[in-house]
Amino acid sequence: MTDTNASSLPIGDNRDGPRVAILGAGMIAEVHRRSALLAGARVVGVMASSAARSADVAARWRTAPIDSFAALRELAPDVVHVCSPNGLHAEHTIAALDAGAHVICEKPLAVSSSVAHELTDYAAQLDRIATVPFVYRYHPLVREIRARAQNGEFGRWQLLHGSYLQDWLLSPMATSWRVDASKGGPSRTFADIGSHWCDLMEFVTGERIASLIAATTITVPQRPVQSSATFGGAGGAGGAGPLQRVDTEDAASVMFRTASGVLGTVTVSQVSAGRKNRLWFEFDGALRSAVFDQEHPETVWLGSQGSAEILPRDPSAGSTDARRLSHLPAGHAQGYAQCFENFVADTYARVAGEAVEGVPTFADGLRSSRVVDAVIRSASSGQWVDVVDVGDVGDVAAATH
Numbered sequence: 001m002t003d004t005n006a007s008s009l010p011i012g013d014n015r016d017g018p019r020v021a022i023l024g025a026g027m028i029a030e031v032h033r034r035s036a037l038l039a040g041a042r043v044v045g046v047m048a049s050s051a052a053r054s055a056d057v058a059a060r061w062r063t064a065p066i067d068s069f070a071a072l073r074e075l076a077p078d079v080v081h082v083c084s085p086n087g088l089h090a091e092h093t094i095a096a097l098d099a100g101a102h103v104i105c106e107k108p109l110a111v112s113s114s115v116a117h118e119l120t121d122y123a124a125q126l127d128r129i130a131t132v133p134f135v136y137r138y139h140p141l142v143r144e145i146r147a148r149a150q151n152g153e154f155g156r157w158q159l160l161h162g163s164y165l166q167d168w169l170l171s172p173m174a175t176s177w178r179v180d181a182s183k184g185g186p187s188r189t190f191a192d193i194g195s196h197w198c199d200l201m202e203f204v205t206g207e208r209i210a211s212l213i214a215a216t217t218i219t220v221p222q223r224p225v226q227s228s229a230t231f232g233g234a235g236g237a238g239g240a241g242p243l244q245r246v247d248t249e250d251a252a253s254v255m256f257r258t259a260s261g262v263l264g265t266v267t268v269s270q271v272s273a274g275r276k277n278r279l280w281f282e283f284d285g286a287l288r289s290a291v292f293d294q295e296h297p298e299t300v301w302l303g304s305q306g307s308a309e310i311l312p313r314d315p316s317a318g319s320t321d322a323r324r325l326s327h328l329p330a331g332h333a334q335g336y337a338q339c340f341e342n343f344v345a346d347t348y349a350r351v352a353g354e355a356v357e358g359v360p361t362f363a364d365g366l367r368s369s370r371v372v373d374a375v376i377r378s379a380s381s382g383q384w385v386d387v388v389d390v391g392d393v394g395d396v397a398a399a400t401h
Contacts (some may be wrong), residue, residue, distance in 0.1 A: 072095055163266060208258055212378055
């Protein structure tokens with residue numbers, strides 16, 4: 001991960017940028033902060049898990065500690081980044097909206113689709129920009145594949161498949177608040193990383209999952225109670241102490257059909273040895289296929305019946321959006337950090353009234369929550385289930401019954 005120490009960041013006055021507060025102070029909050037600063041924001045406050053920790057983080061970040069929602073309202077930030085554990089997303093998002101702020105909320109937007117629906121509806125009522133960091137949309141070559149799909153280069157989609165594999169919870173001594181359903185929600189691996197894959201598939205192909213059948217597994221039935229840092233592995237703080245029962249999945253496999261009838265599969269895991277953050281997809285069309293691996297995002301594979309080619313990222317070629325998001329010359333690798341920076345910059349541009357295409361919003365977070373809910377229902381029943389999808393975010397009754 002890129003160094004995010006305060007001394008290493010371009011912390012200027014940024015007086016013309018948005019005033020930003022960050023709720024949460026873990027690994028992903030550091031990523032949000034870095035991206036906010038690079039986008040020209042002023043980070044004016046931070047709330048961590050306790051008043052003491054808020055004060056400590058605020059001192060390191062050279063900003064103000066936030067010890068209550070009342071203090072957040074008094075601070076009156078332009079944008080609030082919600083980076084707290086999943087179970088706190090709803091109350092933190094509501095507090096941010098009540099403070100008059102636009103919101104970036106980490107995924108999952110909420111631990112159930114009914115709550116995600118309420119948040120989406122509330123943000124819309126208040127006319128606030130509200131986004132969710134499905135940041136893999138921001139790889140330039142992902143946008144290139146999407147543009148080519150929209151232009152008909154691949155033909156009708158015939159098979160959509162892939163995986164998202166990690167190993168940070170492989171060791172029985174590795175743990176996190178995410179393994180506890182009371183803090184992270186009833187789904188862990190699929191809600192955490194399967195949500196990214198499904199959002200990316202639907203964004204690139206234009207297909208939408210209509211029904212699915214899912215199976216999940218818990219490969220490590222007990223883990224230490226004391227939480228360690230995300231991606232900390234067995235060497236983190238969770239390496240000793242009492243154990244707790246794990247009630248969220250370590251891996252999942254899902255077969256689905258889209259609304260137009262295309263078959264697809266995805267496998268996700270946080271216990272696959274040697275796989276650090278491998279989001280991979282192959283989308284097979286009647287004319288061509290496309291393969292993307294986010295651990296190697298500088299090239300994609302494009303195949304047809306008579307040929308195969310490796311397409312490199314190049315800011316001087318490709319679709320308008322791919323060129324817009326490609327900040328470095330060809331051969332100078334871009335990756336996850338630049339995706340996050342582009343996402344935050346695009347969100348701030350939307351806050352400033354600019355029309356930016358492809359920004360993942362609360363509506364996309366709600367859509368993701370409905371797919372996750374379907375996975376949970378199917379894994380429990382062993383049956384195919386429909387993905388509930390309501391186009392009108394104001395139709396609460398239809399979404400929750």
